[in-house]
């Protein structure tokens with residue numbers, strides 16, 4: 001099943017991330033070899049690729065956790081590698097990270113986990129404003145009933161949803177999802193794909209979704225691309241990317257697609 005309401009011609013919108021000629025090596029291993037990529041306002045862009053091709057490295061460079069060897073990464077109009085630590089912190093407030101292992105704090109309730117980013121970044125909020133923010137994001141992920149529960153009492157899918165809610169509480173402009181469906185059963189994967197689309201609609205976020213789950217790509221991506229030998233050859237719809245003679249893309253499809 002394809003994404004409902006896929007955005008046509010996102011290229012006509014403003015760019016929120018602009019990556020040009022990005023290179024990154026670790027020792028002799030040249031991971032990113034002249035990467036060019038644009039993320040447009042309010043689109044979901046899926047980045048596919050085999051394990052170890054550099055998808056996480058790319059996200060880390062975008063968020064300033066890792067420095068490139070050469071090339072530029074502009075996020076919300078700022079060249080990331082030129083920012084000092086304070087400026088990076090300010091930029092990161094606008095970026096929501098949903099990492100594979102972005103664990104919740106086990107000793108805190110769901111409410112306390114969700115309040116945590118507010119305590120750090122929105123110090124002037126009243127208790128009423130905090131309660132409202134927590135209830136709103138819990139409603140967005142349809143888990144209002146879990147507010148006083150501990151993470152250990154939640155299912156894997158529920159924990160993933162609460163993790164996403166925790167990033168939404170600061171109302172990010174950009175969402176970076178790293179393997180959002182990894183380790184989840186097929187039904188829960190569908191729910192998470194649906195949630196990613198709901199987040200896009202409700203919060204007007206622009207998102208990069210890193211995955212090797214082709215169902216996730218099909219259901220969430222307005223545009224899709226694949227990291228192959230250190231760069232992106234083609235960005236387009238699911239059909240545009242997979243209707244190809246490139247054996248590397250064809251074999252990725254054959255080994256990964258289950259519907």
Ligand SMILES: Nc1ncnc2c1ncn2[C@@H]1O[C@H](COP(=O)(O)OP(=O)(O)OP(=O)(O)O)[C@@H](O)[C@H]1O
Nearest residue numbers: 026029031049050051052053054055056057058212
């Ligand atoms: N800090 C680092 N030091 C040395 N090598 C690294 C470092 N970070 C990543 N690498 C290497 O860069 C390559 C790409 O890693 P990356 O984590 O981006 O892969 P990936 O595409 O996200 O894979 P997966 O789907 O398995 O998460 C790997 O070979 C990895 O060993």
